[in-house]
Amino acid sequence: ADIDAGKTKSAVCAACHGAEGVSAIPIYPNLKGQKEAYLVSALKAYKANQRQGGMSAVMTGQATLLSDDDIANLAAYYSSLK
């Protein structure tokens, strides 16, 4: 996966998840340092519309815009943040 491409792509995510993956809004999860494989799994679950409840409506919409490469790059980027 390409961490730099992930960082570029993450501009979209930063609105809710914060510039460094630490969100300022309690209901939005921190992504900084999260497990890479979990991030891929969660994004794919949203993309496949397998998650309802909570903020899933927003996230499902976002995930559908992402390619598998985007998902891999984003997961690599956020998990790389220490």
Place this chain on the structure above:
Amino acid sequence: ADIDAGKTKSAVCAACHGAEGVSAIPIYPNLKGQKEAYLVSALKAYKANQRQGGMSAVMTGQATLLSDDDIANLAAYYSSLK
């Protein structure tokens, strides 16, 4: 919420999420320092069977064993870990 009660209850979670909420297994998310309101939202989504895909089968089973107080205490505990 009662952080101590959350810590006691978290013994069940530690098997996958790690003793301090940092999992050793890539597909299991870290919980340490995660947003409290997000943890409540995610646990309630699992409890209401609103999450499929990924490890949801395991988590739905776990969440159904939790009362709303357990969920509040666990969320307070894990979000308190720095």
